[in-house]
Amino acid sequence: SAVISQKPSRDICQRGTSLTIQCQVDSQVTMMFWYRQQPGQSLTLIATANQGSEATYESGFVIDKFPISRPNLTFSTLTVSNMSPEDSSIYLCSVGAGAYGYTFGSGTRLTVV
Amino acid sequence: QKEVEQNSGPLSVPEGAIASLNCTYSDRGSQSFFWYRQYSGKSPELIMSIYSNGDKEDGRFTAQLNKASQYVSLLIRDSQPSDSATYLCAVTLNSGNTPLVFGKGTRLSVIA
Numbered sequence: 001s002a003v004i005s006q007k008p009s010r011d012i013c014q015r016g017t018s019l020t021i022q023c024q025v026d027s028q029v030t031m032m033f034w035y036r037q038q039p040g041q042s043l044t045l046i047a048t049a050n051q052g053s054e055a056t057y058e059s060g061f062v063i064d065k066f067p068i069s070r071p072n073l074t075f076s077t078l079t080v081s082n083m084s085p086e087d088s089s090i091y092l093c094s095v096g097a098g099a100y101g102y103t104f105g106s107g108t109r110l111t112v113v
Numbered sequence: 114q115k116e117v118e119q120n121s122g123p124l125s126v127p128e129g130a131i132a133s134l135n136c137t138y139s140d141r142g143s144q145s146f147f148w149y150r151q152y153s154g155k156s157p158e159l160i161m162s163i164y165s166n167g168d169k170e171d172g173r174f175t176a177q178l179n180k181a182s183q184y185v186s187l188l189i190r191d192s193q194p195s196d197s198a199t200y201l202c203a204v205t206l207n208s209g210n211t212p213l214v215f216g217k218g219t220r221l222s223v224i225a
């Protein structure tokens with residue numbers, strides 16, 4: 001199954017700033033998915049990133065707040081912009097891996113102060 | 114609105130017992146079903162996948178799928194304290210190309 005390297009693993013950021021999270025996959029994948037996991041909650045899909053096209057955002061998430069890049073079939077970034085304490089969460093990227101299900105990056109634990 | 118429902122628990126079982134975790138989903142078009150285990154502070158880890166009606170066994174784990182009832186379950190036999198975690202049910206339309214929709218998760222506690 002695919003292996004995902006996600007960076008950074010954690011960060012503490014000042015409100016009003018931005019953080020870019022990177023995910024590198026060891027194989028080419030068509031779709032990459034970005035999730036948010038708020039404290040004590042399950043995973044909520046932010047957007048689907050398809051190489052060569054604009055990401056598709058879920059209700060409640062907008063491109064200005066969570067811009068996504070997908071420059072090639074092995075890499076994607078998610079930026080959390082103009083952060084507030086409510087953005088404190090774990091952010092995860094994921095790819096489908098056929099019969100192996102979906103694999104996840106190790107997550108980015110973001111704290112906004 | 115695609116929904117996946119799970120009992121949030123906590124579900125407590127004694128060591129060696131069978132833990133039974135249940136999940137229902139709303140989208141009849143769902144084709145692929147997964148159970149993930151998530152330890153605190155860690156990313157989800159795939160336990161089982163199931164794609165057709167019936168049972169699928171892998172070691173101490175058995176997944177059961179009933180598409181007519183829109184119901185998925187996970188049985189953990191001979192539960193161990195190391196099985197204590199949150200179990201997430203996830204479904205999708207087309208494995209690999211469509212995103213997973215997650216339930217809220219069931220917290221399992223195995224008591225030694």
